[in-house]
Structures are given as C-alpha cells and as structure tokens.
Amino acid sequence: MTAAIDFIALDWGTSNVRAYAIDAEGRIVGELASDKGMGKLKPEEFEPTLLELIARWLSAERVLPIYACGMVGARGGWQEATYGQVPFDVHRALKLTKVATSDPRIEVQIVPGLCQSTPADVMRGEETQIFGLLEKYPDFEGTIILPGTHSKWAEIKSAQVTGFKTYMTGEMFNLLSQQSVVRLSVAEEGWDDDAFLKGVKDAMAAPQDFTNMVFGLRAKSLLTGLTPLEARAMLSGLLMGMEIKSGMDSFATGQVAIVGGVKLMGIYQAAFKEFGIDPLCDVDENFTVRGLNLVAKAQKEGVAS
Amino acid sequence: MTAAIDFIALDWGTSNVRAYAIDAEGRIVGELASDKGMGKLKPEEFEPTLLELIARWLSAERVLPIYACGMVGARGGWQEATYGQVPFDVHRALKLTKVATSDPRIEVQIVPGLCQSTPADVMRGEETQIFGLLEKYPDFEGTIILPGTHSKWAEIKSAQVTGFKTYMTGEMFNLLSQQSVVRLSVAEEGWDDDAFLKGVKDAMAAPQDFTNMVFGLRAKSLLTGLTPLEARAMLSGLLMGMEIKSGMDSFATGQVAIVGGVKLMGIYQAAFKEFGIDPLCDVDENFTVRGLNLVAKAQKEGVAS
Secondary structure: OHHHOOEEEEEEOOOOEEEEEEOOOOOEEEEEEEOOOHHHOOHHHHHHHHHHHHHHHOOOOOOEEEEEEOHHHOOOOOOOOOEEEOOEEOOOOOOOEEOOOOOOOEEEEEOOEEEEOOOOEEEOOHHHHHHHHHHHOOOOOEEEEEOOOOEEEEEEEOOEEEEEEEEOHHHHHHHHHHHOHHHHHOOOOOOOHHHHHHHHHHHHHOHHHHHHHHHHHHHHHHHOOOOHHHHHHHHHHHHHHHHHHHHHHHOOOOEEEEEOOHHHHHHHHHHHHOOOOOOEEEOOOOHHHHHHHHHHHHHHOOOOO | OHHHEEEEEEEEOOOOEEEEEEEOOOOEEEEEEEOOOHHHOOHHHHHHHHHHHOHHHOOOOOOEEEEEEOHHHOOOOOOOOOEEEOOEEOOOOOOOEEOOOOOOOEEEEEOOEEEEOOOOEEEOOHHHHHHHHHHHOOOOOEEEEEOOOOEEEEEEEOOEEEEEEEEOHHHHHHHHHHHOHHHHHOOOOOOOHHHHHHHHHHHHHOHHHHHHHHHHHHHHHHHOOOOHHHHHHHHHHHHHHHHHHHHHHHOOOOEEEEEOOHHHHHHHHHHHHOOOOOOEEEOOOOHHHHHHHHHHHHHHHOOOO
8 A cells, every 4th residue: 555655644733643645646545543642742752653653654665755734843842843924825835844853764844834923823734724725716715714722714815825813712612611610500512502693792792891791601590590501602602703703803805714623614604694694614625635735746846845 | 805706707708718706896806717618618518617717706605696708608608698689779788698507606697799680790709898898988989890810890879889790800811821822821920011001902902802812922922032921911911901991881980999909909000000090999908897897787786687
C-alpha cells in the first residue's frame, strides 16, 4: 500500500491527531487517528508519536512528504510555525515551516496559521479548512463560519481572507454549563428550540447584559421553573446570539457558509433563519484534507516556497 | 460575657460563616468565623456546625435569638427561606423564616432574600447589606453596587429597592483567567491601570464582541507581546466594562454607592472616573451586621412578623 501514497495529510489539534494517506489523485487511501493531541505532548514527543501512528505507511525506500496543520505548529507545540498576515491571498505561496526530524523516512512541513493585527486574532488549522472550501467553491464571496470551541468567522473577498474573528462560544459554554453557578440549573444533555431562539434574540438585543442574562438562567430556574433542558438551550442561545450579533456587525456582505458537524450546523441554521439568512452548509466534506491537497499540489508545482 | 449578648448576627455564605455577638446597644462584642460555608454542608450539619462555632456564647439559662442571612437560606442550604419581591420597602415587615432546631438555647431565623421577575434575578445576603446601608444613609437615592463573585446593582428609590441586576463578573474572571485558553496569557497576580481602562472602554464600546475580545488577549500576547500583567488587568476591564455599561443603561439616575473591599472598590472607582462619576464609597462599615441590627430591632419592636 505504501507505494500508492503520495503524501500524508496531518490534522494535529490540541486533543487529537488525524493522519490521512493521500494518493496521487488526491484521494484518501488510509486514515489513522489517536488522542495524542498537541496539548498532551512535549516538543520531543511529537516525532515518536507520529512514527508510531503512521508506522504502517512508512518505507525505507523513500522519503514521505507530510503536510501538517493545526496546533502542532503553535508555540509549545512541535515547532512554532509562521503566521500569514491578513489580507491573505489563498493562492499566494505558502511559507511552510520545515520541522527538524531524525527519521530519514519522513519530511514534515507545517502550514502557516493566519494572524490579524486589528483586532488582534490568530488561527491555526482553520486556515486549511478555508483553503479547502475555497478550492471547492473558488468564486465564494462572503463569510465562512467554522463553529467550535473557538468559533471562527472569516471574510472572503476575491479569494483573499480579508479579516476574521474568533469567538470563545464553545469554550464558554463548557465553562459556564459545567463549572459556574449556572451548572446547577443546566442539563448535561438535551435541547429546546424555543429557549435557544429566545437566548439568541435576548443576547442580540442587549449584549451588554450578557453576564446578567447568564445568571438569570439560575434565577429563572429558582423562580419560574425554567427546566434544565431549557436552561441548556438558552445558555447556548445567549452565546450564539453574542457571536452572531458581533459577526454580522463585522462581516455583513456576501454569502454565509458554515462548515462543521451536522449538530452544530443545525443550531446555527436555526439562529440565522430568524434573521432571514439562509447559509450555505457543507457537512460532508473533509475540508482540512482538501486544503492540504492544495498545499501538496502547490509544493509539487513549485508555486509554494 | 454571655449576659451582655442581646442577639447573634450570622452571615453564612457559600464559603464561610461569620458570627457576631451583638449587645443591647447594637455593638459587636464578639466575633467568630469558620470556613464551614453553606456549600460544604448538608442540611442536617448546619445546627451542629453552628453550636460548635458559638458554644462559648451559649447559656443554659436563656434562649439566644440568632438572625442569619446569606446562602444558609438557599435551596440546598439549612432551610430555604422566602424571597421578598421587588419593589421592596426596606421598612416593610420582614418575613423571617424560622428554622427547626433541637437545641433549646437557640432560636434561629433567616432573613428573606430578594427576587425580581423581569428580568429574573435573586439575591441572598446582599439584601442585608443594602438594609444596613440604608440604615446609615436613610435618604440615599440611586444605585448601590455590591461587587464580588456575583456583583449586584440595586436601584433605590424612596427607601425601596425598585430593581436589581446580578453580574457574574468575579466568577467569570476566575473561570476565564484560570481555566480558559486565556489562562496561558494571564498573570496570577499584578495589575496595570492603562490596560484595565482600555478593557473597560473596549467592552463598553462593543459589548457584542465580548468573547472575541477575551480571545484577543491570547492573540495579543502571541502577536504583540501583551504582558501577563496587562492581560490580567485587561480581562478584568472587559468584564467590568460589560457590567458598568449594562448597569448604567439600566439604573441611570441618582447617586452611585459602592460597598465592598478596598481593592475591588478602587477598581470600580477608576472605571467610573472615566465616565465622570464619583461614587460614594464606604469601605469600613460592616453593613451586614448593621442590617441584622435593623432586623433585630424591628423584631423587638414587633414591627416585623
């Protein structure tokens, strides 16, 4: 099988690492994963971790190119990779960061993250998903939303990332629902559509009241019998309302595309529907691999440096 | 000494309990404290905890009245006490909740908390500080701010609490500075005045950007060398800016009074100064005891039920 592998695409985040064997046509011909995310490793542990994970794909007869993206390139990761500054042309030569490795069978290069000066912001990993999306939809103009722990909104104009914003929506939801006083009123699972939309609308109408409205979930559960299910959905709505209000104020033009898991995407769709926006949703695609394919192709063609 | 004690004032919060022996003139003649807060006790453990704490003040010859306030009266505390609904007249008869105890030397009653329907909110313990403040400044009209884990803003008109709002400022600061991604950029101690005020102004100008601006602290520390000290003060400023913007929008009239520890009060003063507001600050007074004195006096005079 190693003969068919053209390169390895590596998506190495904080919690997990996913490796994809890609053939000369850009197809995924093998997939491996482990929970040895960047957050659990010291710099010297990355190479042995990688070798162990992809051992079956290696051969003594060749040097296998490996293109990596994500927190592997963060400060405190394997090796700090550069940032590309916005406005960033996705067809521009990517300044990959070569990692010093001792095994002669691999050559590892890390994709740059993106940074922005005003307001200060950074991403590592999501830029590759954006490259992938723009490879699939080259004429896309508007805003790409990548929901998650740190939700990203990126503005695309003429195949350039012209600006972006990170929202701590997922991380704040976890902290507040599991560790704040509100945890006493919030269910661990479950959902309520009406409560979610109420939260979205309340936060959009008075974002300055955010920490008051979060505490209000506890008060409502004590005074008016707000159920733990409703409280959970409403908390999510408050955070999403803040994000959407800020994102729409910042990036108002063009189409909206959401890339992510089915569940999260459905939540965003429901919120956007309230504002008459029908976003382009693309669930099935592994845009990270598509983005790394773009990187590999550019390397072969000598476009990238 | 027990002969001189008229009643015991009990400030029983989530983390700590403080007991004050009060004489017939309302003076504190003894003070005891322990870390056996409401959060650490099951309902049946409150009476033995109290008896152990105040053993030296008890006498077989009399029944000692004990007036308690704080989370001791919360659901899951010793016994759930009632809430007074706003608008609440501080001279109105207080509906105390009598606790079933087995020791004949004590009679324990819990002060009601305050609740508000729209927007839903509750307080337990802070109402007693407000009673104390209004006992000292009977003509006060305006807004009383009680900073803390759950910062409270209460509007006072004609000796009535007409409305209030809780902000999770302190709790969010702890969660974000200790457990979110931002912890990597935030010092455990220290302060920077300019960074604090920048945070206050930024949050007031665009509160919908709150979770983006919090993430921005991490980005600034990576990109522009924002120091951990500056990041700490700026995070505090962002949360305070949200609180002040919301509080000033909600309760705009009259004087502003801040009651709390010296350090926190200084922070609020600095923020308010930016907006030309010079709040009344009262540090030294133990307003909880003053408020419980008011309660005891009303009980003796038969004003309260």
